[in-house]
Amino acid sequence: MDQPTLPLGLSPEQLDHNAPTPLYHQIYLVLREKIRSGEFPANSVMPGEQELSKLFDVSRITVKRALNELAAHDLVSRHRGRGTVVTPSATLPQVHGSFDNLIDSLKTLGLETQVEVLELSDLPAPVAVANLLDLEPGMEVQRGVRLRKLSGEPFSYLIQYMPADIAARISRADMETVPMLVLLERAGVPPYEAEQWITAVAAEPHIAAALDMATGAPLLRVERVMRDKAGRAVQLIYAHYRPDRFKYHMRSNRKGGSNWRTEG
Numbered sequence: 001m002d003q004p005t006l007p008l009g010l011s012p013e014q015l016d017h018n019a020p021t022p023l024y025h026q027i028y029l030v031l032r033e034k035i036r037s038g039e040f041p042a043n044s045v046m047p048g049e050q051e052l053s054k055l056f057d058v059s060r061i062t063v064k065r066a067l068n069e070l071a072a073h074d075l076v077s078r079h080r081g082r083g084t085v086v087t088p089s090a091t092l093p094q095v096h097g098s099f100d101n102l103i104d105s106l107k108t109l110g111l112e113t114q115v116e117v118l119e120l121s122d123l124p125a126p127v128a129v130a131n132l133l134d135l136e137p138g139m140e141v142q143r144g145v146r147l148r149k150l151s152g153e154p155f156s157y158l159i160q161y162m163p164a165d166i167a168a169r170i171s172r173a174d175m176e177t178v179p180m181l182v183l184l185e186r187a188g189v190p191p192y193e194a195e196q197w198i199t200a201v202a203a204e205p206h207i208a209a210a211l212d213m214a215t216g217a218p219l220l221r222v223e224r225v226m227r228d229k230a231g232r233a234v235q236l237i238y239a240h241y242r243p244d245r246f247k248y249h250m251r252s253n254r255k256g257g258s259n260w261r262t263e264g
Contacts, residue, residue: 009039010047012057021214023058024065029214031066035075035086036244046076046084114152117175118210119145122164129161132225133233142167146175147210155245157207160237180235184226189234196224198248207240218243 015026034040047055052063067084070076076084121143130137141161148156160180162170169187184191201221208215220241227233 009034010052010055012055015056015058019215023056024062024069026214027052027056027058027063027066028069031070032073032075033244035070040086042086042088044086045082046086048083113155114149115176116147116149117144117172118147119143120172120175122167125161129236132236133161133163135163135233140164144175150245153245154211155242157210157240158237159240160235162235163233166234181226184234189228189232191226191234192229193227194224195227196222198222201240203240211240211242213242220246220248 010030014030015023017023019026031040031046040046046052046067049060049063049067052066053060056063067076067078070084071078074087076086078084122140123143124138125133125135125141127137129135129141130139133141135141141163144158144160144162146158146160147154148158166184166187166189170183174183181191199221201219203211203213203215203217203219205215207219208217211219213219220243222237222239222241224235224237224239225233226235226237
């Protein structure tokens with residue numbers, strides 16, 4: 001049976017010859033996203049080295065290194081006479097967040113994923129952080145940086161701030177094994193409400209490296225303040241998500257017969 005024609009969407013414009021990232025690794029990143037998004041589905045045959053070298057306007061040696069890197073990460077298998085085939089395990093699951101029941105959704109997310117604490121330090125609260133946590137500027141807070149993974153693959157880079165008295169009740173080891181919302185409950189400040197802002201940003205070099213993405217690649221950024229029932233801000237978090245690994249869902253309905261106006 002003939003293999004279906006893949007929608008390639010590949011061109012030299014996807015590569016930056018002035019970037020410090022080698023061309024073969026840039027091609028690897030482009031092809032990896034095509035695989036994970038399902039554009040190159042499981043068991044499909046990838047374009048050959050000669051075709052890819054023409055599409056990207058690079059040498060076959062460069063393309064071969066990119067395909068070998070895909071194979072090293074078990075995203076493809078290479079067969080003499082058959083070509084490069086996308087492996088069944090290449091498409092990774094996507095994480096879903098929900099606005100309908102945000103706090104429960106966040107707790108479930110913590111249970112289903114793995115966390116690595118990259119940094120942890122105490123410092124005077126910067127003005128912007130102090131304002132969001134309802135603190136005086138300069139009051140001590142804990143700053144933590146965590147990397148969250150699913151199936152061993154990174155999908156979010158988290159920068160969090162907590163008031164010093166709350167942070168003192170939570171250990172670094174627990175941060176890597178217990179969901180933060182559970183830890184806040186144990187610390188006596190169970191989250192009751194959340195306020196958040198969502199935007200798109202370009203990946204800074206250190207965040208891109210941690211998430212295994214190209215510098216400047218688009219990220220979904222969520223800025224969130226968690227408060228307890230008394231209204232005290234107990235956590236501020238800046239979460240950076242890979243858009244191919246995470247999406248938010250929300251449901252809206254009209255209430256009270258009010259007008260519902262939308263753009264478009």
